[in-house]
Amino acid sequence: MKVFVINSGSSSIKYQLFEMPSAKTICSGLVERIGLEESIITHKVFTDGKDEVIKKNLEINDHAEGLREVNALLSDAKIGVIKDTDEIEVVGHRVVHGGEQFAVTTVISHAVKEQIKKLFPLAPLHNPANYLGIDVAENIFTKAKQVAVFDTAFHQTMPEVAFRYAIPSDFYYTHGIRAYGFHGTSHKYVSEQAAEYLNNKSSKIITIHLGNGCSMAAIENGKCVDTSMGLGPMNGLIMGTRCGDIDQSVIFHLVTQLGYDLDQVNNVLNKKSGMVGLTGFSDMRDITAELDKGSKNAKLAYELYAYRIRKYIGMYTAVLNGLDAIVFTAGVGENDALTRRLATQHLEYLGISLDEEKNKQREKGIHEINKADSRVKILVVPTNEELEIARQCYKLLN
Numbered sequence: 587m588k589v590f591v592i593n594s595g596s597s598s599i600k601y602q603l604f605e606m607p608s609a610k611t612i613c614s615g616l617v618e619r620i621g622l623e624e625s626i627i628t629h630k631v632f633t634d635g636k637d638e639v640i641k642k643n644l645e646i647n648d649h650a651e652g653l654r655e656v657n658a659l660l661s662d663a664k665i666g667v668i669k670d671t672d673e674i675e676v677v678g679h680r681v682v683h684g685g686e687q688f689a690v691t692t693v694i695s696h697a698v699k700e701q702i703k704k705l706f707p708l709a710p711l712h713n714p715a716n717y718l719g720i721d722v723a724e725n726i727f728t729k730a731k732q733v734a735v736f737d738t739a740f741h742q743t744m745p746e747v748a749f750r751y752a753i754p755s756d757f758y759y760t761h762g763i764r765a766y767g768f769h770g771t772s773h774k775y776v777s778e779q780a781a782e783y784l785n786n787k788s789s790k791i792i793t794i795h796l797g798n799g800c801s802m803a804a805i806e807n808g809k810c811v812d813t814s815m816g817l818g819p820m821n822g823l824i825m826g827t828r829c830g831d832i833d834q835s836v837i838f839h840l841v842t843q844l845g846y847d848l849d850q851v852n853n854v855l856n857k858k859s860g861m862v863g864l865t866g867f868s869d870m871r872d873i874t875a876e877l878d879k880g881s882k883n884a885k886l887a888y889e890l891y892a893y894r895i896r897k898y899i900g901m902y903t904a905v906l907n908g909l910d911a912i913v914f915t916a917g918v919g920e921n922d923a924l925t926r927r928l929a930t931q932h933l934e935y936l937g938i939s940l941d942e943e944k945n946k947q948r949e950k951g952i953h954e955i956n957k958a959d960s961r962v963k964i965l966v967v968p969t970n971e972e973l974e975i976a977r978q979c980y981k982l983l984n
């Protein structure tokens with residue numbers, strides 16, 4: 587069964603085509619800078635023994651155009667991997683917000699789409715792009731079943747003490763205002779990989795997903811018991827452009843004292859805060875380059891970013907009443923040794939001790955970066971949200 591997985595972001599589309607159940611990747615790719623002056627498609631075809639990479643710079647105005655370009659590459663006469671679009675039986679979509687309605691992987695119907703639309707205000711950077719991805723895919727892959735895998739689903743096992751806010755109860759019962767949590771597909775995938783590596787399914791694990799969006803989860807016996815994002819994907823850690831935890835008073839202060847309207851507040855906290863607010867750059871590679879040039883802002887931003895992670899490690903160790911492993915994953919977590927060093931320092935009391943040399947080595951795949959006598963394992967586990975989505979689609983339909 588050929589399963590095509592689409593992860594539509596606000597300005598990008600990541601995709602992978604899998605043969606299931608073998609989970610062989612047939613091709614994968616990334617469409618970046620959608621809607622900007624020049625967009626880039628990087629398309630990789632995996633054939634036994636010889637992989638091929640195609641890079642195209644062209645104008646792509648929206649997600650529909652992006653997916654049409656991808657479809658053309660899929661069935662290209664020279665480098666194509668399918669003869670006909672109908673060969674794709676399932677299209678799996680990453681959908682960021684599923685609310686309380688969607689705790690499991692779901693075949694997409696008109697009603698499901700309407701529900702995803704209702705959740706736009708709670709995930710304004712993500713759900714509209716996800717919805718558009720579904721719309722476009724329905725028109726291109728007309729024979730395929732469209733399936734949604736929700737970022738929020740894995741976190742639905744959180745107990746009420748973790749997901750409720752101390753605001754009038756009616757806000758929860760009538761309006762569903764609670765913490766939902768995000769990046770669930772990634773937290774699930776890497777925690778399962780880690781439990782397998784540790785050969786301990788009942789382990790206590792803290793997973794740290796550091797991409798453009800960042801979040802942490804406390805996981806016990808394979809189930810999420812707490813996570814750092816909340817009603818929307820804004821709370822918790824400091825991110826590329828999002829502030830994470832702040833005192834709510836800041837919002838009132840911006841409105842009443844500085845004359846911001848709510849759209850402007852939303853824009854500042856979602857798109858102009860976090861690392862970009864502190865340094866002018868949202869990409870950790872740019873911030874590292876600034877740091878190398880001696881930038882004080884970059885140094886402070888790194889320290890704030892890591893300090894927040896350390897605080898959450900402390901909190902989640904308390905929540906779990908113990909700890910077997912912490913797991914770093916996603917773009918920054920997998921690649922940035924400095925973040926990992928700063929985020930794990932001064933935690934000896936908790937039995938966390940990093941091996942600085944191992945931390946600097948660039949190893950592929952799951953690997954350990956703790957000292958031999960560290961009570962808690964520190965692991966780097968590459969995430970693969972697309973593979974996890976393909977697995978869930980296959981499981982649902984078989």
Ligand SMILES: Nc1ncnc2c1ncn2[C@@H]1O[C@H](COP(=O)(O)OP(=O)(O)O)[C@@H](O)[C@H]1O
Nearest residue numbers: 796797798799868869870871916917918921922
């Ligand atoms: N080699 C690297 N060193 C440091 N940071 C990196 C590296 N490669 C990627 N990143 C960081 O990872 C981020 C993107 O991570 P990713 O998991 O792809 O995020 P998203 O899925 O949210 O777009 C980039 O913004 C960049 O900061």
Ligand SMILES: CC(=O)OP(=O)(O)O
Nearest residue numbers: 768769797798799819
């Ligand atoms: C939910 C979320 O923050 O996703 P991303 O990291 O892809 O922006």
Ligand SMILES: [Mg+2]
Nearest residue numbers: 797798799916
């Ligand atoms: Mg991501």
